[in-house]
Amino acid sequence: EERLTEALTKYxxxxxxxxxxxxxxxxxxxxxxxxMRSFVMRQLYIPLRIDVETKGExxxxxxxxxxxxxxxxxxxxxxxxxxxxxxxxxxxxxxxDLLKKVRHLVILGDPGSGKTTLMRWLATACLLRLNDDVExxxxxxxxxxxxxxxxxxLVRCRDLPRDADITGMEDILGHFLSVIEIPGELRPPLxxxxxxxxxxxxxxxxxxxxxxxxxxxxxxxxCRRLENFSALFENATIIATSxxxxxxxxxxxxxxxxxxx
Numbered sequence: 127e128e129r130l131t132e133a134l135t136k137y138x139x140x141x142x143x144x145x146x147x148x149x150x151x152x153x154x155x156x157x158x159x160x161x162m163r164s165f166v167m168r169q170l171y172i173p174l175r176i177d178v179e180t181k182g183e184x185x186x187x188x189x190x191x192x193x194x195x196x197x198x199x200x201x202x203x204x205x206x207x208x209x210x211x212x213x214x215x216x217x218x219x220x221x222x223d224l225l226k227k228v229r230h231l232v233i234l235g236d237p238g239s240g241k242t243t244l245m246r247w248l249a250t251a252c253l254l255r256l257n258d259d260v261e262x263x264x265x266x267x268x269x270x271x272x273x274x275x276x277x278x279x280l281v282r283c284r285d286l287p288r289d290a291d292i293t294g295m296e297d298i299l300g301h302f303l304s305v306i307e308i309p310g311e312l313r314p315p316l317x318x319x320x321x322x323x324x325x326x327x328x329x330x331x332x333x334x335x336x337x338x339x340x341x342x343x344x345x346x347x348x349c350r351r352l353e354n355f356s357a358l359f360e361n362a363t364i365i366a367t368s369x370x371x372x373x374x375x376x377x378x379x380x381x382x383x384x385x386x387x
Contacts, residue, residue, distance in 0.1 A: 129315050130318075133316040136308060138253055141253055142254070144306060145249040145278075146254075172266070177217050178387040221270070225272065229363055230383045231386075232373070232385070234386060235369070242334055245332045249332065251265050252278040277319075281332065282335055283333065283336055283338040286301065295355045299321075303316055325359055327361030329362055329363070331365070336367065336368035337368045342376055349376075349378055353381060357382050360383075
């Protein structure tokens with residue numbers, strides 16, 4: 127029990143340090159001393175709104191998203207007026223409101239549309255709530271979230287090993303704990319704790335960047351594992367993100383109750 131408490135405390139500490147910080151060092155800023163600073167999520171996050179597919183119409187929804195994407199491209203090129211008919215804007219909702227109704231969700235968007243930042247924002251909000259941190263209220267859009275405390279698990283597909291034998295979600299979670307540098311002796315009790323929370327619905331599993339799994343067939347296998355996992359842990363909230371193009375080219379749609387936004 128003491129080791130489990132230590133593991134969970136360490137996990138919250140390490141995860142918050144990673145997700146609540148945005149490092150701008152890689153951005154091409156003219157003012158170098160600003161570019162080298164780091165900022166906390168609550169200072170920079172711009173709330174996003176998500177349009178969700180009509181249930182069972184993922185192909186039509188993807189086509190609609192691509193139409194919207196092409197419309198935005200033409201507007202940026204000056205070939206279409208900004209007052210042209212928009213697609214779906216009136217139906218967009220905060221992620222917090224969506225998660226009160228949708229347990230399994232795939233969020234699609236172009237590079238730079240804010241998918242990863244959204245995942246980090248969710249993880250930060252969950253961790254601040256778990257820590258009873260008064261600074262939770264400083265986070266933009268936090269009022270839209272449910273009051274239920276959930277342990278966030280943010281797996282980035284770019285961090286998954288290319289050649290390792292990762293056959294199931296247990297392997298993925300174990301690798302995730304090594305990536306965020308949880309000490310080895312604390313990983314076994316943490317795996318048990320995370321599994322228990324997923325079973326009870328007190329965890330939020332986020333899979334960021336499905337399109338960053340380079341091999342198309344491996345990407346499909348990974349998605350099938352995710353489907354099986356969602357069926358096994360039906361109470362868990364699961365969000366996956368992907369670029370629109372990468373997801374469409376995969377010729378595979380996550381089912382098992384997953385909706386797309």
